[in-house]
Amino acid sequence: MEIGLLSDIPTYAGGLGTLAGDTIKSSADLKLPLIAVTLISRLGYFRQELGERGEQIELSVPWNPSHLLVRWPAEATVQIQNRDVRVGAWIYNQQSPTGGAVPVIFLDTDLEANRSDDRTITDHLYGGDDSYRLKQEIVLGIGGVRILEAMGTEIRKYHMNEGQSSLLTLELLKRYGMDAEAVKDLCIFTTHTPVQAGHDKFDYSLVRDLLGDFIDIEVLKKLAGADRLNMTGLALNLSNYINGVAKRHRATSMDMFPGYEIHSITNGVHSFTWTCPCLQKLFDKYMPGWANEPEMLLRVNGCPDEEIWKAHMGAKRDLIDQVNRETDADMDDESLTIGFARRATMYKRTTFLFSDLQRLRRANHKGTIQIVLAGKAHPRDEEGKKAIQSVFEIMDILHNEIKIAYLQDYNMPLAAKMVSGADVWLNTPLPPQEASGTSGMKAAHNGVVNFSVLDGWWIEGWIEGVTGWSIGPEPGEDISFEMARKREIEDFYSKLEYIIIPMFYQRRDYWMRMMKNSIGMIASFFNSHRMMRRYVTEAYL
Numbered sequence: 001m002e003i004g005l006l007s008d009i010p011t012y013a014g015g016l017g018t019l020a021g022d023t024i025k026s027s028a029d030l031k032l033p034l035i036a037v038t039l040i041s042r043l044g045y046f047r048q049e050l051g052e053r054g055e056q057i058e059l060s061v062p063w064n065p066s067h068l069l070v071r072w073p074a075e076a077t078v079q080i081q082n083r084d085v086r087v088g089a090w091i092y093n094q095q096s097p098t099g100g101a102v103p104v105i106f107l108d109t110d111l112e113a114n115r116s117d118d119r120t121i122t123d124h125l126y127g128g129d130d131s132y133r134l135k136q137e138i139v140l141g142i143g144g145v146r147i148l149e150a151m152g153t154e155i156r157k158y159h160m161n162e163g164q165s166s167l168l169t170l171e172l173l174k175r176y177g178m179d180a181e182a183v184k185d186l187c188i189f190t191t192h193t194p195v196q197a198g199h200d201k202f203d204y205s206l207v208r209d210l211l212g213d214f215i216d217i218e219v220l221k222k223l224a225g226a227d228r229l230n231m232t233g234l235a236l237n238l239s240n241y242i243n244g245v246a247k248r249h250r251a252t253s254m255d256m257f258p259g260y261e262i263h264s265i266t267n268g269v270h271s272f273t274w275t276c277p278c279l280q281k282l283f284d285k286y287m288p289g290w291a292n293e294p295e296m297l298l299r300v301n302g303c304p305d306e307e308i309w310k311a312h313m314g315a316k317r318d319l320i321d322q323v324n325r326e327t328d329a330d331m332d333d334e335s336l337t338i339g340f341a342r343r344a345t346m347y348k349r350t351t352f353l354f355s356d357l358q359r360l361r362r363a364n365h366k367g368t369i370q371i372v373l374a375g376k377a378h379p380r381d382e383e384g385k386k387a388i389q390s391v392f393e394i395m396d397i398l399h400n401e402i403k404i405a406y407l408q409d410y411n412m413p414l415a416a417k418m419v420s421g422a423d424v425w426l427n428t429p430l431p432p433q434e435a436s437g438t439s440g441m442k443a444a445h446n447g448v449v450n451f452s453v454l455d456g457w458w459i460e461g462w463i464e465g466v467t468g469w470s471i472g473p474e475p476g477e478d479i480s481f482e483m484a485r486k487r488e489i490e491d492f493y494s495k496l497e498y499i500i501i502p503m504f505y506q507r508r509d510y511w512m513r514m515m516k517n518s519i520g521m522i523a524s525f526f527n528s529h530r531m532m533r534r535y536v537t538e539a540y541l
């Protein structure tokens, strides 16, 4: 549904989209024969502005596809409410310096032949009601298969990145004489969220209204759920390879969807994209070839500490300059800088680090800290919006004591600045709700040290005091919900005060080792090159 390739193509909301973008970039580098399909989202997701008290203002981001994409002459047709809806396509070619390329198809219903309301189906990313959403998913899943055919491509495997595209299985079923086994052989499904509300479900009355007689509803109910059309259920039932995005997420998904075998190819990020230019240069000098072979980052110990620190300071200055341009936080380059950027939503716990202001003040007396935050709330997530406002209230309370800034409009360029310019990257999701998380992997590529709740990918990347620090109990610990929350708060403040701040200010040699371990032990593994190689050998072939 979303792909984040460039900030000038604003067809992504967050982690799911940036992961899709990184998948495509690594596939191009590795010369994989892959074509990506998504929606054009002509009005983008939204641009976030924040009022004086942190009230989120949502502005649409109309963009002109013709600047970066090429119109493809082929069209396809899907039927919605028994009328024809034409689906057009734009192509962006993701080129790699290796000579590889992956075409990305952006589906577009804004065609003159369509009724005026149908022309808007591909306007909003994650906007509108269930009916609008199901129409989008008809265009994406069914329209996607048909446009690939209209272009004359021969597809050997279909990889559904989250359930929104799973209507493609129905199109394939019809082509293969309703032979479910044949369709399963063609399909791979990656599930991305352990949060129930994250899985699209549609009433069959709506399905009947929009899909008409495309498929026998009784057959559909057997595949996608008796009560409602569950897009995830449909994908699970018609895929031979199902993937969760980290080992922990695999386990959570097996509990959520009993009876399915689920694998775990853990996510990664595109190394070159997420390494800041200063470090790119350094890596080129000491580990040439790292961008297309990120395993080489293992050899980071060959880079002199001073050069890594100098590169890091370059990135840090960039971030601090932006903070000081956009806010009145008046930050400096020397203080320990904590970065936190997340979708503002309940389980991400935006205000966790402010749980005990007295202890935060105490830590700040041991050595100055400054905190940079960012993140959008979904337009309908009132709790998420309130969390942003709470941060603004806390900024007022701590005014003149601790420098805090909440930057507006978290997007890929801002993410790149934050994950390289902070010293410590903080993540405090409520476990087990973080399927993987990827921003901590981006931070590690820049020698920014992770300090995070043990959830998602971090369980696999974490070695205490070596690659970063944990917050709260390990997944297997027999501990009540309340005790786990207490432990998290205790760990956060005590590690900050007694380990992280003293090490940053007094043991720069230890700190440098942790920066290098982040690059050598985390970035060398948690990259999308490794992820795609595994998808190829374990899922695609």
Ligand SMILES: *Cc1c(COP(=O)(O)O)cnc(C)c1O
Residues within 6 Å of the ligand: 013, 014, 015, 016, 018, 341, 342, 343, 410, 411, 412, 415, 416, 436, 437, 438, 439, 440, 442
């Ligand atoms: C990487 C990225 C994310 C994902 O971050 P998480 O760690 O999964 O929260 C979200 N938004 C943007 C813009 C990103 O670049």
